[in-house]
Amino acid sequence: MAAVIRLLRLSSSSSLSLARRSLSTAVVTEAVKSQTYTQNPAPTAVDPKGRNVQWVFLGCPGVGKGTYASRLSTLLSVPHIATGDLVREELNSGSNLGKQLEDIVNQGKLVSDDIIISLLSKRLEAGEGKGESGFILDGFPRTVRQAEILDEVTHIDLVVNLKLPESVLIEKCLGRRICSQCRENFNVASINVKGENGRPGISMAPLLPPPQCVSKLITRADDTEDVVKERLRVYNEKSQPVEDFYRGQGKLLEFDLPGGIQETWPKLLEVLNLDEQDEKQSVAA
Numbered sequence: 592m593a594a595v596i597r598l599l600r601l602s603s604s605s606s607l608s609l610a611r612r613s614l615s616t617a618v619v620t621e622a623v624k625s626q627t628y629t630q631n632p633a634p635t636a637v638d639p640k641g642r643n644v645q646w647v648f649l650g651c652p653g654v655g656k657g658t659y660a661s662r663l664s665t666l667l668s669v670p671h672i673a674t675g676d677l678v679r680e681e682l683n684s685g686s687n688l689g690k691q692l693e694d695i696v697n698q699g700k701l702v703s704d705d706i707i708i709s710l711l712s713k714r715l716e717a718g719e720g721k722g723e724s725g726f727i728l729d730g731f732p733r734t735v736r737q738a739e740i741l742d743e744v745t746h747i748d749l750v751v752n753l754k755l756p757e758s759v760l761i762e763k764c765l766g767r768r769i770c771s772q773c774r775e776n777f778n779v780a781s782i783n784v785k786g787e788n789g790r791p792g793i794s795m796a797p798l799l800p801p802p803q804c805v806s807k808l809i810t811r812a813d814d815t816e817d818v819v820k821e822r823l824r825v826y827n828e829k830s831q832p833v834e835d836f837y838r839g840q841g842k843l844l845e846f847d848l849p850g851g852i853q854e855t856w857p858k859l860l861e862v863l864n865l866d867e868q869d870e871k872q873s874v875a876a
């Protein structure tokens with residue numbers, strides 16, 4: 592399988608730097624071993640800043656993987672690599688491959704493991720050429736086979752599993768908007784779910800665009816109600832086993848979102864043992 596061989600070649604050509612990266616993040620790996628958290632602080636010994644983390648973000652469509660993975664990538668100075676973005680770039684490029692993928696994506700199905708690994712391996716090779724090290728993967732792995740391949744070629748330190756109730760996920764996907772010019776993501780949904788059966792309520796304010804983006808907002812073709820429901824079904828069938836895969840390795844950090852960005856971001860920093868000081872330094876850098 593050529594795509595996998597390319598990824599394997601990538602890993603073997605940089606095995607020394609990968610080994611160094613693995614060593615530098617060993618503290619994080621040890622700290623998460625055999626533990627899961629639901630909004631509880633991670634052990635205080637964990638300090639991943641500047642360690643070229645190799646993290647994975649899991650979670651259903653609409654949970655906010657992109658938002659939090661992107662913020663953390665800025666904070667930790669590692670690339671945020673979202674396979675959904677790689678797929679959309681291919682669709683927008685007008686290539687033959689992009690045309691083949693369009694129907695699959697717009698029906699809410701998964702692209703084949705071979706194709707997604709080929710796209711990812713190209714992205715990693717390009718990043719390596721620019722001297723990138725470490726990563727936060729978002730939307731990969733999405734099948735157990737992808738997780739096994741990733742395990743064969745590199746070391747994953749931590750897997751963050753973001754969670755929200757399904758009714759909220761659907762509302763959030765339907766409220767998603769992108770500025771066609773600056774490519775920023777916004778959300779016009781105003782979420783207000785009452786707490787019941789011991790579960791706390793969830794409120795999320797909309798994330799509204801600035802005036803200059805309002806007339807340029809577009810919606811993803813796969814963010815219609817039917818397709819979102821199909822993506823959730825596919826997630827439960829194909830991607831939930833990936834959670835079990837990493838749970839078995841003791842790498843899974845479960846994180847129930849307490850609300851919108853204002854409430855969630857500080858709590859996420861807390862469980863990852865990152866603080867505002869890290870954020871200020873990163874922003875100032």
Ligand code: ADP
Pocket residue numbers: 651652653674675676678695696699700701702703704707729730731732733734737813822
């Ligand atoms: P979501 O909002 O559902 O998390 P993404 O932006 O991550 O969406 O992905 C969009 C689409 O790209 C998916 O529905 C799927 O068709 C394809 N895709 C992205 N990542 C993968 C992957 N790892 N394996 C297979 N298909 C993928």
